[in-house]
Amino acid sequence: MEIVYPRVAAIDVHKKQITVAVRVPGEQVGQRRQQVRKYPTFYSALREMTAWLVAEQVTHVAMEATGVYWRPVFHALAEADGLEVLLCNAHHVKNVPGRKTDASDAVWLAELCEVGLLRGSFIPPADIAAIRELTRYRKKLIEERTRETQRLHKVLEDGGIKLDSVASIATGVSGRAMIEALIAGERDPAVLADLARGVLRKKIPDLTLALAGRFADHHALLCRLHLTHIDHLNDMIGKLDARIEQVIIPFAAQRDRLKTIPGVGDRAAQTIIAEIGVDMTRFPTPAHLASWAGLCPGNHESAGKRRKGTTRHGNPHLATVLVEAAWATSRTRTRLGARYRRLHRRFGKTGSKKAAVAIAHTVLVIVWHLLANDQTYTDLGADYYTQRDDPETRKKPPATPTTRPRLPSRTHRTRGIAPHAVRLSFV
Structure with missing residues (x-):
């Protein structure tokens, strides 16, 4: 195949070591010179690897997106001017079956790069990448808070407390007060139900039945630990929300x-x-x-059939x-x-x-x-499809009568007057 990029490099990335293959033009026309080196993933070694690529006048570097281990390698390469880094999906550049070594993987990736068969993944700018890390970690914390809340519900169920069967949110203001009272040693269902606030007071009879169980001391200890963890997660989520609000101001x-x-x-x-x-x-x-x-x-x-x-x-x-x-x-x-x-x-x-x-x-x-x-969304309305599919609006409008010239009458023709000599009138 035709060489599109004559000076390329490819990197096989691992946690502790990377394998770098460089392919550049050889001494003779049509000949390719290939070098393979290995480097540790310490940042000083990565900068040494970048300096070697710059000395070889490499223009394109290809690497696979391997977990999070590609990030320090990518950042080290981004410090050099003139290097275009292609971060590729590992499923799209899988090597052919046969000999499997780190060096062969790097060489195969370099061969694909030099003929222009690789497509780089989307790498956001540094300011967008910072927001991405914050939002993704916030999502993880929200998911962990949900799991911890489910563990709290499991402990209450084991203690015979059916609070979530009556209250839509067991960890709301009223539910939290009831759980705190249970942890403090209160076991009277009527007293616990009287802690309800707002519209939940309408369900005091049901709450009295739901709060009568076999809540023991070990249940109280577990609930305290779960609530402490939930409060800690809420605090972390709040700090992330504040930080995200700051970094997203430019956007x-x-x-x-x-x-x-x-x-x-x-x-x-x-x-x-x-x-x-x-x-x-x-x-x-x-x-x-x-x-x-x-x-x-x-x-x-496949075979002309769409499945x-x-x-x-x-x-x-x-x-x-x-x-x-x-x-x-x-x-x-x-x-x-x-x-x-x-x-x-x-x-x-x-x-x-x-x-x-x-x-x-x-x-x-x-x-x-x-x-x-740079537009703002304008909704077309809930009746958009109703109006478009209305049979009355889809009917064709009546045809407008066309004006045609009045043809000469038979009388004119019988009198020997030529038709073209008759003055035409329009209706």
């Missing part, structure tokens, strides 16, 4: 623009910006962005928040909500998840247009 206009989409709140807008950035030139069309996110329709064609295809693997963080936004907008009186209900009817009773993924795809297309064109 406040884009965030507010995304919040005009139904179902997209403050956190969803922050996550979208953290995952795709605000510069849509990296994604030429909305279809490219949907394919990268893993929300495009599946495509499976059912599922969505491809993409960015799970972006897909998750968009599907959550789709579920939120499904309950709204908007055009997106009407589209969800329309697709749900088409897919059947079990098609709610398919409809949510389709709406997530639609939301992502809207996001691309808002960021690419």
Whole structure:
């Protein structure tokens, strides 16, 4: 194949060691010179490796996205000017079966790079990458808080306390007061139920039944530990929220623009910006962005027949928040909500998840247009499809009568007057 990039390098990345293969033109025309070296992953060694690549006048460096171990290597390469780094999906550059060594993997990657068969992954700028790390860690903490709350419910169930069967949120103000009283040693169901606040006081009879159990001292100890952990997680999430609000100030206009989409709140807008950035030139069309996110329709064609295809693997963080936004907008009186209900009817009773993924795809297309064109979303209304599908509005308007010249009468012809000499009148 034709050599597209004459001076390339490829790196096989591991935790403690990297293998670097360099391919440059040889002494004779058409000849290739190849070198393979190994370096430890300490940052000083990575900078030494970068200096070697610069000395060899390498222009393109390819490497696989291996866990988090590619990051220090990528940052060391980014310090050098003139090096274009291609971070590739490991599934797309798998070596052919045969001899399997680190050196052969690096050489294979270099051969693919020099003929232009590699596509680099999307690497966000440094400011967007910082927001991405914060939002992803916040998501992990929220998930951990949910798991810890479930463990708390498990302890209450074991103690015979059915608080979550009556209160919609067992860890709310009223529920927290009841659990604290149980930990303090209170066991009277009537006294515990009287701690209810607000609308929950209407359920005091049910609470009295739900709070009568076999809550023991070891249950109290476990509940105290779970509540302490939940409070600690809440404090960490609050600190992350404050920090994210600070670092996203340069992109406040884009965030507010995304919040005009139904179902997209403050956190969803922050996550979208953290995952795709605000510069849509990296994604030429909305279809490219949907394919990268893993929300495009599946495509499976063989022997001229199109079979059912599922969505491809993409960015799970972006897909998750968009599907959550789709579920939120499904309950709204908007055009997106009407589209969800329309697709749900088409897919059947079990098609709610398919409809949510389709709406997530639609939301992502809207996001691309808002960021690419600096526009604000304008909803078309919940009756958009009703008006478009109304049989009365789809009827063709009556044909307008055309004006035609009046033909000469028979009398004119019988009198020997030529038809073209007759003055025409229009009606």
